Amino acid sequence: MIRHLSLLAFLSGAMMAQEPLPLVIAHRGASGYLPEHTLAAKAYAHALGVDFIEQDIVLSKDGVPVVMHDIEIETVTDVARRFPGRNRANGHYYAIDFTLAELRQLRLTERMDPATGKAVYPDRFPLWKSAFGLPTLEEELELIAGLNRSTGRRTGIYPELKSPGWHRREGKDLSAIVLPILARHGYRSRSDPFFLQCFEFEEIKRLRGELGFKGRLVQLIGRHGGSEPDASGKTGGARDNAMLLTRDGLASIAAVADGIGPAFSHLVSTDPAGGVRINEVVDLAHRAGLVVHPYTFRADALPRFVADAEDLLGLLFVNAQVDGVFADHPDRVLRYLQRMRE
Numbered sequence: 001m002i003r004h005l006s007l008l009a010f011l012s013g014a015m016m017a018q019e020p021l022p023l024v025i026a027h028r029g030a031s032g033y034l035p036e037h038t039l040a041a042k043a044y045a046h047a048l049g050v051d052f053i054e055q056d057i058v059l060s061k062d063g064v065p066v067v068m069h070d071i072e073i074e075t076v077t078d079v080a081r082r083f084p085g086r087n088r089a090n091g092h093y094y095a096i097d098f099t100l101a102e103l104r105q106l107r108l109t110e111r112m113d114p115a116t117g118k119a120v121y122p123d124r125f126p127l128w129k130s131a132f133g134l135p136t137l138e139e140e141l142e143l144i145a146g147l148n149r150s151t152g153r154r155t156g157i158y159p160e161l162k163s164p165g166w167h168r169r170e171g172k173d174l175s176a177i178v179l180p181i182l183a184r185h186g187y188r189s190r191s192d193p194f195f196l197q198c199f200e201f202e203e204i205k206r207l208r209g210e211l212g213f214k215g216r217l218v219q220l221i222g223r224h225g226g227s228e229p230d231a232s233g234k235t236g237g238a239r240d241n242a243m244l245l246t247r248d249g250l251a252s253i254a255a256v257a258d259g260i261g262p263a264f265s266h267l268v269s270t271d272p273a274g275g276v277r278i279n280e281v282v283d284l285a286h287r288a289g290l291v292v293h294p295y296t297f298r299a300d301a302l303p304r305f306v307a308d309a310e311d312l313l314g315l316l317f318v319n320a321q322v323d324g325v326f327a328d329h330p331d332r333v334l335r336y337l338q339r340m341r342e
Contacts (some may be wrong), residue, residue, distance in 0.1 A: 013040055013152065015221060018215070019051060019156070019193070020051055020325055021323060021324070022220075022317055022322060022324045022325065022337065023051045023052060023293065023322065023324030023325075024048065024050045024051050024052075024324065024325065024327060024330050024333045024334050024337070025051065025052040025053075025054055025324055025326045025327065025330075026041075026042070026045035026048070026050040026052065026053045026054060026156050026326075026330045027042025027054055027295065027296050027297075027326040027327055027328050027330075028041065028054055028056065028069060028328070029042040029044065029045045029053060029054070030042075030044040030045040030048060030050075030328075030329075030330060030331075031328045032121075032124060032298065032299065032327075032328035032329040033124070033125065033329075034125055035076065035108055035109055035110045035111075035125055035132050036069060036076065036110075036111060037055070037067045037068060037069060037076075037108075038108055038132040038133075038134070038135070039135050039139065039140065039143055040132060041174050042140060042143060042144065043143065043147065044230065046147045046151070046153070046155050046332060048146065048154075048330055048334065049334060050155060050326070050334070051155065051156060052155065052156040052157060052158040052193075052194075052195070053138060053144060053155060053156070053157055053158065054136075054157075054158045054159070054160065054326065055067045055126065055140055055157060055158070055159040055160070056069045056070075056159075056160045056162050056165075057066060057159055057160065057161060057162055057173055057174065057178055058070075058071050058095045058096065058162045058163070058174070059095065059096055059167055059172050059177065060095060060096065060098060060100045060103055061097055061098055061099045061100075061102075062099045062100055063172055063177060064100045064136055064140075065136065065137040065174070065177060065181060066095060066100070066103060066134055066135065066136050066137065066176050067134070067135050067136070067140050068095055068134065068136055068162075069162070069228045070162070070177055071094055071095060071096065071162060071163050071166060071167075072093060072094055072095075073090040073093050073094065073095050073103075073106070074087075074093045074114045075111055075112060075113070075114060075120075076108055076110075076111050076112070077106040077108055077109070077134070078106060078107045078108060078109070078128075079098075079106055080093065080094045080114065082105055082107075083102070083148045084100070086098070086112065091341055096167070096170050096172065100136070101105075103134050104133065104134065106133070106134055107128070107131070107132065107133070108132040108133060108134055109127050109129075109132070110125045110126070110127050111123050112127055121129060121298075121300055121301065123159075123300055124300070126162075127205065137159070137178065137181060138181060138185075139162075141157065141181075141182075141185045142185075144157060145185065145186075154193055155193075156194050156195075157187065157193070157194045157195030158194065158195050158197065159178070159182070159194070159196055160196075160197045160198060160220070161174055161175055161196070161197070161198045161200075161203065162174070162312060164198065164200060164203045165200055165202070165203065167233055175203060175206065175207055175211055176211065179181065179207075179211060179213060182194070182196070182215075182304060187215060188214060188215060189214045189215055190214065190215055190216050190258070192215060193222075194215060194216070195215070195216045195217070195218050195258070195259065195293075196213065196215055196216065196217055196218070197217070197218040197219075197220050197261055198217075198219070198220060198223075199219075199220040199222055199241065201219060201241060201244060201252075201253070204217055204219050204253075204256055204257055205256050208256040208257070209256075215289050216258040216259070217256065217257040217258055217259075218257060218258065218259040218260065218261050218291075218293060219244065219253045219257045219259070219260050219261070220260075220261040220262075221241055221242060221244060221260055221261060221262040221263065222241055222242065222263070235297065242266065244260075245260075245262065245266060245281050247284055250285055250288045250290060251288055253288070253290060254288040254289050254290050257290070258283075258290065258291060259290050259291035259293060259323070260285055260290055260291075260292055260293075261290065261292075261293050261294065261295060261326070262292070262294050262295075263283065263294065263295060263298045264294050264295070264296075264303055264312075264316070265303065266281055266294070267279060267281050267282060267292075267294060267316075267320050267322070268305055268315070268320075270305050274305075276305045276306070276315070278315070278319050278320045282320045282321060282322060290318075291323040291324070292323050292324075293322065293323060293324040293326065294316065294322055294325055294326070295325070295326035296326045296327065296328060297309075297312065297313070297316075297325050297326065297327035297328065297329065297332070297333055298327075298328045298329065299328070299329040299332050300328075300329075309332060310336070313332075313333065313336045317337070317340070318338070318340075
């Protein structure tokens with residue numbers, strides 16, 4: 001059983017800051033309730049009262065940034081039916097092989113397994129119901145700005161540059177295309193309500209150095225053994241970067257970035273008897289001056305090392321004292337934090 005400590009001291013000072021602490025970040029929008037990265041999922045996340053809304057960004061063939069979790073698009077669209085034969089030799093369909101006009105023709109749905117046609121999360125929004133399309137980055141930024149204006153809120157954004165090294169090998173510079181768009185919409189400096197994240201440490205360093213980025217940067221940490229495919233389907237180690245969680249690794253991150261985004265599994269250690277303890281990652285990160293925003297809270301897909309959702313949230317916010325969390329079900333996290341503040 002996880003021992004719950006008092007959050008009073010932890011939360012009281014944070015509530016005086018411009019941004020609340022801990023932060024609740026809508027992972028791909030309110031993706032536990034509506035298909036991920038649709039504008040509907042983002043609008044619902046905003047209505048729930050989250051602090052930040054995430055955007056994963058890839059490029060179309062004509063260089064337009066679109067909001068899509070993967071460089072491959074067959075897991076959330078009807079691309080195989082609408083454009084048969086446009087897959088590469090590895091069987092995947094890539095956003096970068098389609099113009100924006102072609103991507104506009106696709107129908108989006110809840111995440112599925114293309115091999116079986118079954119939903120990855122069977123109790124979520126039904127497959128192929130209603131009508132959802134693929135948004136561009138600009139459209140989503142306009143939506144959030146409009147909702148902020150009409151509600152008087154200041155919900156931030158949390159974009160991720162997806163596979164920028166892969167995009168460059170395909171002849172397109174994702175980061176160089178995205179940064180001016182963010183700046184044009186008012187996202188330039190550390191005082192603006194946004195974080196920019198990426199799994200590739202070389203790109204994080206490039207953003208801060210060569211590209212002169214002045215905003216807040218977060219180094220994402222891939223799950224143990226995680227890897228990222230290239231265009232041929234071969235896997236490499238772009239996301240297998242857990243070595244950055246050492247004391248020296250965190251110091252190297254702190255030299256260029258403002259935070260880390262680890263998987264939950266990076267923050268805990270388990271023993272053969274089923275016991276769970278917080279390891280030193282969060283403490284080391286805080287000592288290095290980094291915020292810690294782990295991923296991903298899913299009420300319908302909890303880690304094996306917790307008994308229930310409350311157990312996981314207590315582990316994260318009370319025991320580990322993380323600075324925010326990515327959530328498919330952000331309302332569950334918001335309610336938990338509200339109870340802790342009362």
